[in-house]
Amino acid sequence: MITIIAAAGLNNELGKDNDLVWHLPNDFKRFKKLTTGHHIIMGRKTFESFPKPLPNRIHLVITRNKNYQPEGAIVVHSMEDALEIAKNDEQPFIIGGGEIYKIGMDFVEKIELTRVNNAFEADTFFPEIPSDKWELISEVHHCQDEKHQFDYTYQTFLRR
Numbered sequence: 001m002i003t004i005i006a007a008a009g010l011n012n013e014l015g016k017d018n019d020l021v022w023h024l025p026n027d028f029k030r031f032k033k034l035t036t037g038h039h040i041i042m043g044r045k046t047f048e049s050f051p052k053p054l055p056n057r058i059h060l061v062i063t064r065n066k067n068y069q070p071e072g073a074i075v076v077h078s079m080e081d082a083l084e085i086a087k088n089d090e091q092p093f094i095i096g097g098g099e100i101y102k103i104g105m106d107f108v109e110k111i112e113l114t115r116v117n118n119a120f121e122a123d124t125f126f127p128e129i130p131s132d133k134w135e136l137i138s139e140v141h142h143c144q145d146e147k148h149q150f151d152y153t154y155q156t157f158l159r160r
């Protein structure tokens with residue numbers, strides 16, 4: 001099941017200046033738990049936002065640059081090529097950013113979205129999730145605490 005995993009603010013904010021705009025340790029843990037052992041498909045900008053590749057995941061990085069050869073990643077030039085490489089993985093994840101989510105929406109059956117309950121200044125946004133195409137099947141709310149500055153909700157959507 002090809003899955004998008006993302007965290008977005010109330011107005012679909014994803015990030016600013018090639019970084020995230022919140023720090024939610026439990027969401028990082030959830031991301032790690034869900035994606036470990038799988039292929040993770042991302043845009044070149046998201047890959048470059050990491051200090052280093054994430055352990056125990058196969059990184060597929062989409063770029064138009066035919067000369068791009070980063071350490072720790074397989075380079076591809078389209079979503080189709082990424083999914084072909086990941087075809088034996090029962091759950092490859094599309095992990096962003098904004099440009100790649102937009103392309104990925106047509107390919108996925110599932111969206112794991114962490115909705116961060118706040119508005120942010122951002123330059124990158126998650127696409128709309130139209131309710132006629134997507135069914136919200138699970139929603140788990142968490143309140144802010146000393147480690148989490150904002151309320152957040154784990155939402156799982158399946159394609160109708």
Ligand SMILES: NC(=O)c1ccc[n+]([C@@H]2O[C@H](COP(=O)([O-])OP(=O)(O)OC[C@H]3O[C@@H](n4cnc5c(N)ncnc54)[C@H](OP(=O)(O)O)[C@@H]3O)[C@@H](O)[C@H]2O)c1
Nearest residue numbers: 006007015018019043044045046063064096097098099100
């Ligand atoms: N909140 C979240 O869950 C989350 C998750 C991930 C990322 N983010 C945030 O999102 C931001 C980055 O997102 P972004 O939209 O700027 O960039 P991105 O989607 O990570 O990467 C964009 C790059 O992907 C490549 N690309 C895009 N379309 C392509 C196509 N059709 N064919 C081939 N290559 C293509 C291009 O690379 P080249 O320029 O090399 O050709 C393009 O510059 C950062 O702020 C990051 O922190 C947030």
